[in-house]
Amino acid sequence: MKLNNLPKMEWKFSARAEQLKSSMIREILKITQRPEVISFAGGLPSTDTFPVERMRAAFDSVLANSGKSALQYGPTDGYLPLREYIAASLSKDGTTIEADQILMTSGSQQGLDLLGKVLLDEGSKALVESPSYLGALQAFSVYRPEFVAVEMDENGLIPSSVAAKGAGARLLYCLPNFQNPTGLTLSQQRRTELVKTCANLGIPLLEDDPYGALCYRGEPMSKMLNMNPEGVIYMGSFSKVLTPGIRLGYVVAPRTLTRKLEQAKQATDLHTAQLTQMAVYEVIKDGFLEQHIPTIRALYSSQCDVMLDALNKFFPKGVTWTKPDGGMFIWVKLPQHIDSMALATESIAQNVAFVPGVPFYAGAPETNTMRLSFVTVSPAKIYEGIERLGKLIASKM
Amino acid sequence: MKLNNLPKMEWKFSARAEQLKSSMIREILKITQRPEVISFAGGLPSTDTFPVERMRAAFDSVLANSGKSALQYGPTDGYLPLREYIAASLSKDGTTIEADQILMTSGSQQGLDLLGKVLLDEGSKALVESPSYLGALQAFSVYRPEFVAVEMDENGLIPSSVAAKGAGARLLYCLPNFQNPTGLTLSQQRRTELVKTCANLGIPLLEDDPYGALCYRGEPMSKMLNMNPEGVIYMGSFSKVLTPGIRLGYVVAPRTLTRKLEQAKQATDLHTAQLTQMAVYEVIKDGFLEQHIPTIRALYSSQCDVMLDALNKFFPKGVTWTKPDGGMFIWVKLPQHIDSMALATESIAQNVAFVPGVPFYAGAPETNTMRLSFVTVSPAKIYEGIERLGKLIASKM
Structure with a gap:
């Protein structure tokens, strides 16, 4: 009453x-x-x-064959076969990525939130492109950093601007491929420079790559992750290559950071749905993408x-x-x-x-x-x- | 390279x-x-x-009939028919709950994280039962409050302990039904006292109720939400009555707070999967629970x-x-x-x-x-x- x-x-x-x-x-x-x-x-x-029928078949197959485990609580870091698939797909250019460096997230947006949570204190310097992805600015702003805008030109973010403004920064957030909002791509030479600049300044370099696979012209550029897997944090997503509404993304990071992100995710939402991860793995495991x-x-x-x-x-x-x-x-x-x-x-x-x-x-x-x-x-x-x-x-x- | x-x-x-x-x-x-x-x-x-076959049929039906919208980005507050269902099920004892007071979350754990994010500053006083649900302590501790433990006895949390320690607190977290970890239930009389005490002190009362439906003896007690919908924040979950791995919960709050939580959720993970919400609605809409x-x-x-x-x-x-x-x-x-x-x-x-x-x-x-x-x-x-x-x-x- x-x-x-x-x-x-x-x-x-x-x-x-x-x-x-x-x-x-x-x-x-x-x-x-x-x-x-x-x-x-x-x-x-x-x-x-959207490959609706394929997704439908995958959900059906997972629920028919592994329904109970797909619907039970699951591990915070994510479904191992899917992490192994992602690790293998990112291991190139002489760099090996392993499944235990990967944390599955509820969309790439959650990766941004967790990275903000784990890396930013109030007043921490956070370097962002100018302009930058709005969702990243929103995710980070909750942790009240001091944003510092780095300049861009038609070849993307300018590494010398990072060098000039970056001392003491807790992160640099970069969207190198077909950036949201500008559509610009960071040139190959700039990638090398940027990785070196960040490593020299001790700044974690966040490489957000939701659109990387959607390349219409020219050769895909190297991932900065593969240039320095000890200093680059890579974010990927199934939103643009499968469907966004399932909310499935991932963060690839050096293990020290991955474990910390895993703890943060545990406190945030325990884990991302196993069913979704298993269904996506079912869809992509035989080379569908x-x-x-x-x-x-x-x-x-x-x-x-x-x-x-x-x-x-x-x-x-x-x-x-x-x-x-x-x-x-x-x-x-x-x-x-x-x-x-x-x-x-x-x-x-x-x-x-x-x-x-x-x-x-x-x-x-x-x-x-x-x-x-x-x-x-x-x-x-x-x-x-x-x-x-x-x-x-x-x-x- | x-x-x-x-x-x-x-x-x-x-x-x-x-x-x-x-x-x-x-x-x-x-x-x-x-x-x-x-x-x-x-x-x-x-x-x-776990009603695996029923879940399987529901996912299949949603993907067959509304696949594209189920797999597209969705609204941050959640799937409206599901929110309407929940609102109707919580409207009792003369209190009407409406769908726009409800935010769907990625499990109840996310509700805890979002409430911490929105209500707690560093050093804010947060009242918790002693002992309390570990996941709530984890979620809140990220926002670095000063926890103040309120006493319990065999009838649950003691309202006079809240009155004695509560001045200025930003929230009281309470798990009134078959508490995790103690299994204790807050008595009917204590519920009334607690609602009054919190209202008088201006403390938002968080009523976390994942186990409420799992009542084995006696009559279910009144929800504190229904005693004071302007001051009580209610958290529910499908984890214990359907399956936990889908990660689906909800927060019911006064609209001012619901809108703020919605903004926080947008920055955190955009929204919870529409597909999951639509499938759960499909499972429960005809009274399955x-x-x-x-x-x-x-x-x-x-x-x-x-x-x-x-x-x-x-x-x-x-x-x-x-x-x-x-x-x-x-x-x-x-x-x-x-x-x-x-x-x-x-x-x-x-x-x-x-x-x-x-x-x-x-x-x-x-x-x-x-x-x-x-x-x-x-x-x-x-x-x-x-x-x-x-x-x-x-x-x-």
Whole structure:
């Protein structure tokens, strides 16, 4: 029975909670679920790439053959055969990765949270690209570090900027392949330099690689993990090569750190579902990804070409954009005086959505930037949406 | 290619990570996976209670009918029909709970982590039962509160102890039904007192209820949530009534707090798998739990009776234990001079495992206590293991 006349609760949140905000992207996504909106805002993979029937068969087979163990509590570090598979796939260029260096996580996002938990104190220096992946900034910001933005150019993050600003930093967060949000790729030479710079300064180098397999042009670059497995922490995910909703990612780290991350995960959610891990292993163990990933590449690559073509056709002179070699995003720079936040509001009123660039900056933002995703909109709608957006931009010039 | 001659990384962890330790229970569990060990150490439900075929049919049906949406990114707060189901099941005693007060979590453990994240600053006062659930102590300790232990007796936590020690506390953590580790239940009168005491002091009251449905004797008590939905935060889980390995729990809170927890979850792991939530909803939506839970109760209740009988038969005079009305655990008090940590080592050497009581205390531990789980060991092995343990204890008296 409800008790009456109790004093009203005055909620007091932790300092870290006070600064938490809902991601602008997720707020925009809520608006853009209206079917009439052409949305370039999403970071969602295309459901056309989901191997639904294969996943269905795998869940069924695991539950039929190993149901009880798949549904029981499992080990915190994850399902061993899956970790062994991942370790083998990452062992190259003369570097051996072993299963006990791998912690399975509930999506790559959890890897970011655990790394923040384990590496960052309040006020710790955390180096991030400028702009950087918003989800990483959110995950780390809970632990209240001092973010230091490192500069980028068309070849990605600039190692000399790390050398200049990095002393004493607790981590450098880097998304080297087809970065979210810019679509830029860190060049091969920069990778070598960056690994050396971080090792010399004693900075753990976080290599976040959700899009690495989605390469449309050129040769895939070396992983920094393979250049220095004692100093690089690698994050991978099944979100972009299988499906994101299962929430399955992994962190590869030197064992000292892996064990600490494992303890942190135990306190956070005990372990990631065995059933999911066993089903994913069932799906991929016989080389499925080697056939499947090229089909995703083919789809996204043609979508990317369509959007680049539409941008060429419909965006006015004075606007520039990146030409990504892979991934899901194109980054647009408008003339300096155009504020993309204000533009986003007007654009949504015209049923075209994108994400303004500001939230991706930990440091001083470039207010004239925007992120476009090309993966989930049909070619006809890409042309239609980019044309409408181009006209809106032209009206501001 | 691996780079040579790089300086060795000196790992520096955050202050919160430095104090993280692996749970003693999980360490003991690793040892006790040897088949010859009779283990009363586990907190695992019996796989005999898992409705494997029903889960299998549900996963199959969801993937067949809604595969793409089940495998895509989903909302942070969780799958709405499931939240509506939970809200309806918790609306009683004149209190209405609504779906927007509920956040689905990756197991109840994640609810604890998120509540720590959002409510605790370093040095915040956190009131916990003495002894308390180890997983909660672990989850909260990451946020470095000052734990204050509140006293318990055979009727559970003592509200006057909260009144005496509680001023300024950021939370009180309470496990009112068949507590882990003691098996004790908070009496009806104490519940009313406790809700009033917390409301008067402005302390958020965390009601963790993983075992509530597993009631073997007497009438289920009222939920404190229903006495004061504006001041009580309720945590539920599907781990003990369906299966734990899917990692599915929920937090019910006043909306102000639910929205803050949702933001924290977004930064932590985006959301819990839609597929899992949809499959669980498929399993339970037509009232399956109402038929299924009595079968779990019947099994565990008879196991509990067997262990109580074995304790009566084989434990020496001078040893006392709780007689739980539900749940999974019996709490044993040995004579003061017997250290249960040392006993655990000797016991494991004789192939019988239990968890010593010390890690369950945030304050001064009672070193002569131990936790016994009765759910996963066969009756014959319960008698055998308790007899062996009884002899070992008798040899110390």
